[in-house]
Structure formats: C-alpha cells, structure tokens
Amino acid sequence: MATELLLAASVQGVIQQLVFGIATGGLYASLALALVLIYRAMETLNFAQGEMATFTTFIAFSLLTYLHLPYFVVFPATVVIAVLGGILVERVIIRPVERAPVITLVLVTLGLFAIFNGLSGLIWGYVVRPFPSPFPTTPVFVGGVGISYQDLGLIGVSTIVLVLIWLLFSRTRIGLMMRAAALYPESSRLLGVRVGWMLALGWGLAAGVGAVSGMMVAPITVLDPNLMQSVLLYAFVAAVLGGIDSPVGAVVGGLAVGVVLALVGTYLPAVQDLRLVFGFLVIILVLLVKPGGLFGHEHVERV
C-alpha cells in the first residue's frame, strides 16, 4: 500500500517535472532560435540577445507600472517595440561592421551586451522588480496530476512563437528571401534582394522573440538587469546541442535542456548547484564529439 502510494506520487512527480521542463525548455528554445536566426545570417552569436530581451522586458514593466496599460496591450506593444529596436540596432550599429571579420562582430555584440545591461541598470536600477504573469498560478488537475497553468501557458506561448516563425520561413516570400539572403548573400543580391535589410529584419525578428521570452521569464524569477543571463547560457547550450545553424535543432535542444535541468533539479539535488557546469560540459562535449550538433547541416555539395 505504502509503496503503491509512493510509486503513484513519483509518477505524478515525474510528469509534473516533465511538464515544467518542457515549459522552461520552450523558453530556452525560443531564445536559442533567436540566436540561430542571427547566426545563420552573420555566422556569429549575438551575445547581447539576452540583454536586449531584458531591456524590452523593462520597457514592458514601465508600460504596466507607470502608464497603467493593461497586459494584453503591453504584450504586443512590447514585441513591436522590440522588433523595431532590433532593426534599429542592426542598421545603426551592426551595419558599419557587417562585412568585418567574425571576431569584430563578436566584440561588437559583446559591447552591445554591456551597453544594454548598463542601460537597464541606469534607467531602472539594480533592485529586483515584480513582473506579472498573464497566467494564474493555481494548478489544473489532469488525471490526478497537478499541473500549473503557468507551465501550460508557457508551453502554449512557445508553441505559438515557434509555429509563427516556422510559417514565416517556410510559407512566405519574405521568409524565403531572408533564408536566401542569410545563406547566399552574393547570389541573392544578383536577384535584387536588399540583403542588408533582410539582415535587419532578422535582427528585428530575433529581438521580438527575445522580448517574448523576457516577459515569460520575468514572472518566474524576478525582473532585474541580469534577468536573462542564465537563460541565455542555456539557450547557447540548446543551440550548440541542436546544431548552431539549425532552427529545428534549437527547438529540440531547448526542450532537451529544459527537461534535463528539471529532472536533475528534483532527483539529483546534490548536483543542482552544478547546473551551469553541466551546461558548459554539454557545449564542450558536443563541440568535441559532433561539432555540427544533432541537426546541424552537413555540407551537401556536388560538383
């Protein structure tokens, strides 16, 4: 009797942790996807992706707190601001170094990291702020397993974001042009594509996705200028694991990282504090064993 109860409890526990893992994994997946979008266009990681997301989350915070706008207005408004901001950052800061060597671009994005982190601190201070969640915190019971609306909401939002991006790239002309411009800039120019603007759109899109993750992460933790740093790290892990140039890989990698972290957190509390180490370990192992990641492109060419 007692063992049956324990078993039942543990099965429920595992399911709860899986749902939680998928929910947080969706956040890693979204941000990883933002990294992959930029990587495909520039062959460099945007180290400022997380700080840009934090900055826009603060903007959302201000709209909510000081302008008292309702959440359902603030959310889309923030995404639009983020997209425009991303385009602006690309046009003003990235464009002059667009054709520079990768190391220059890396340094520029690191500079952006410092700028956005500093700006967030300067404008909103280093105190922690509460950020509301659009989802109720009460659990819903599915077959006797209590699952939080928060987790389900996160899964829903991530799914919508990922599906929208997939539709954009696979079903629309502008998405096709963005893919072509990222992969084959010279050939695309000869077809009349304004490659620079496609890159700017990519930055806008990535910033928009980042803003959504920021507004989803902030209610779980708290809002401060370092909000997205650990999320960004796990997004890196997810992107590398999935294959840094693969959007599908980013999603699978994000979910895998989320689930593993959730299970480790619950069942191996002893190594809980080594989560960051675990993250770096995954990056190193992937780069050593399968540098292309799980879904990275093996270069197919026939001459």
Place this chain on the structure above:
Amino acid sequence: MALLELENVVASYGAIEVLHGVSLAVEERSVVAMLGANGAGKTTTLRAISGRVKTYGVIRFDGRAISGLAAEEVARRGIAHVPEGRGTLAQLTVLENLQMGACLRHDRAGIKKDLDLVYEYFPWMPARRSQTAALLSGGEQQMLAIARALMMRPRLLLLDEPSLGLAPNVLRSIFAIIAQLNRDQGVTVLLVEQNARAALRVADQAYVLEVGEIAVSGTGAELAQNESVRRSYLGY
C-alpha cells in the same frame, strides 16, 4: 540606341587594373558574345555591369547610367546575372530557387505563366522541384541558374561561361535554349564564353577581349571567318 552601352570602362581589384577602357554595345533583342582567354577580363566586364566591382567610365542601361549602383539595384532595373559558379542557392529546393528569381515581382499571374514556361523549357524540373538544388548535376544547376534568371523577367541576361564543365550534349542543349529564349521571348543576352565555336554560332555580335581591352569586334559570322580569331580561339 543600344540597350546596354559601355564607354571606356576601367575596373580594378585593389591596385590591379583588369579592364583598361572597354567599350561595347548590346542591341535590344540581340545575343552578344564576349570571347577571350583566361584572365582577359570577361568575367570582370560582367561584374562591372552588375555592380560587383568598382568601375570608372560610363555604363548605360536603357539610356540611364547604372555605374556605381549596388548589385541589387542593378538587378532591380532588369539585369539578370548568372554568375560564374552559377549562383545556385544550394540548400534551397529547385522550386524555391525559381521563386527567388521572381521574389521582387508582384504579378502573380505572370509568375505562374513564367513558371510554366520554364517547366516547358526544362521538362525535367517539375518532377524534381522539391529536391535540394545541391543534389543537381552541374548541367542541371546551369539550367536552373538560367531558369531562375528567367523568372526575373529580365530585359538583359548576363551569362558567365554557361558551358563550363558541361558534357558536349548538355552544352548543345544549353546553347539551343539560349537561342530559343532570345528568338521566342525576346530576351537580350550578353554571353561570356571560352567555347568560341558554340558562342559564335548563336551570337549576332561578338567581341574578343584581350588583356582588358577589346581586340576585335564584328558580327558572329565575321568573327568566325576572322583569321586570328580562328587561330586563337577556334583552333583551326
């Protein structure tokens, strides 16, 4: 007035001047061939026209100067450049390659019609439209490059060595299609070729480029009869 005119065009890569004052004209609805040895500046001439190398001198398209424009702006004026290496969008599918050709057009019906036309010219394409372009053979990629350029509905088609690396029978069908496109669709073509024999057969007008300058010019038939051209480029 010619559709395309070059007057004393000078082009250089860094300190190395490659074109030393090239002048040529391409009449509307004609096929013009540019012949010459490796390194004579044929590819550079095309790059100069499509805005991919810095130039001095005048390049006029349809009566308006296009020198100094970025490559994408030149393309938007109706010049389709099939570059060396064919510009295949290798990771995209065959159909996506074709759609990219038409990516700036808004005439849905026209695009559909041109796609049907392309499929008519290249009957192997429809069955393989979902395949990644990287999996096509060299000849097929060359045909795809021409097809993609056609989807732009260009007024001028620049072709850089379409014969490069192709088997003789494939080469013949490519040149047949170029001639047919010019005749039936009225596409103006400027063609760079090392295979002088094949090029002169389709060309209305031809230029021979030697170390960055025009050495000989004339109709295709004239050049085919020209003693030095025959010795240097036709090998008999």
